[in-house]
Amino acid sequence: MRIRVAGELCMGHGLCAMRAPEVFELSELGTNEMAEFEVPAGLAEQARGGVLACPEQIISIIEDAPAS
Template identity: 45%
Template structure:
């Protein structure tokens, strides 16, 4: 499973980070979310999906 944050859509709500802080990081300069690695570690697939489902802007893509 892979995950990414669409930086064009993200509005910096931070809900994904609150849901899965090890997967979704926030940029210091604007608070927008990003992922360091697109590959979701084994056992964290549910958290990645929960983060995507929690995004009010639907800026998180799971593939």
């Protein structure tokens, strides 16, 4: 699972990092500028909570393709 953040649209509410501190990091300005990254193993549910917490809805989940 990967996460994509439209960081240029981040307003700095910080709710993603409050909900999922092990997944999301904020800049010194309090904004999320992480762009796209792999979610650490075992933190998928936390990551989903952080995505849902974003009031700007600028964070999206990219699911891994199923193995064939």
